[in-house]
Amino acid sequence: MSGKFITLEGPEGSGKSTQAKMIIRHLAELGVEAMYTREPGGTALGEEIRNILQHNQAGEAPCERAELLLFEASRNQLVEKVVRPALQKGIWVICDRFMDSTTAYQGYGRGLPVEEVKAIHHFTVNGITPDLTLLLDLKIKTGFERIAQRFLELGESADRFEQEERSFHERVRQGYLTLAEEEPERFRVVDAAAEPEAVSVNIWKIIEEEFLTGPKCRAQ
Numbered sequence: 001m002s003g004k005f006i007t008l009e010g011p012e013g014s015g016k017s018t019q020a021k022m023i024i025r026h027l028a029e030l031g032v033e034a035m036y037t038r039e040p041g042g043t044a045l046g047e048e049i050r051n052i053l054q055h056n057q058a059g060e061a062p063c064e065r066a067e068l069l070l071f072e073a074s075r076n077q078l079v080e081k082v083v084r085p086a087l088q089k090g091i092w093v094i095c096d097r098f099m100d101s102t103t104a105y106q107g108y109g110r111g112l113p114v115e116e117v118k119a120i121h122h123f124t125v126n127g128i129t130p131d132l133t134l135l136l137d138l139k140i141k142t143g144f145e146r147i148a149q150r151f152l153e154l155g156e157s158a159d160r161f162e163q164e165e166r167s168f169h170e171r172v173r174q175g176y177l178t179l180a181e182e183e184p185e186r187f188r189v190v191d192a193a194a195e196p197e198a199v200s201v202n203i204w205k206i207i208e209e210e211f212l213t214g215p216k217c218r219a220q
């Protein structure tokens, strides 16, 4: 049986990285092999692109469409080098951000035409679309409060996206919710405001229902 491909989406600080790791731990307890990866990045080339995108490594901010294509380059590398081979071996892939991030940030956030952005994804992912996308929905203010706390604790500094104005992030959040409404089969919206353990319980219910006990599971 091929592995399942689950992506985590949502605004900054919504708990994607935290929950991705909890999902993998949970799956491991059931003896299901799962791997974590993230976007942009996840491959050597992708991590280089991540540096360019998030920290202005080239000393010049990318133009809007160049930015989008850099994300897509990183994504295709991840799909072909990591995601497809893992799924073929039966390994589940839990990906911290994927194509919907680009639609939300570059499409809804920056204002690039959403349908064109989606068409580019179709080309990039080359048949590898998520079996399930968990949208961790959270008020922008709450997400930023969490991140500010992390900065204080770890001495990290904000990346190019975290520095965007509030209205940009509000458009991103609404964009994500629109995507979830358009594709209810693939998306599940999770309230990310609760404690990490409570969010994890809700996510696990969804995964069980989708893949371990529900009708889709029995159909396999």
Ligand SMILES: Nc1ncnc2c1ncn2[C@@H]1O[C@H](COP(=O)(O)OP(=O)(O)O)[C@@H](O)[C@H]1O
Pocket (backbone or CB within 6 Å): 010, 011, 012, 013, 014, 015, 016, 017, 018, 019, 146, 147, 149, 150, 192, 193, 194, 195, 196, 197, 199
């Ligand atoms: N449900 C939660 N409630 C409170 N704080 C959280 C929760 N989930 C994560 N955090 C904390 O908020 C910060 C951002 O979480 P993270 O998982 O890195 O979010 P993301 O990957 O979506 O940006 C981290 O410091 C993390 O420990």
Ligand SMILES: [Mg+2]
Pocket (backbone or CB within 6 Å): 016, 017, 018, 096
């Ligand atoms: Mg994260």
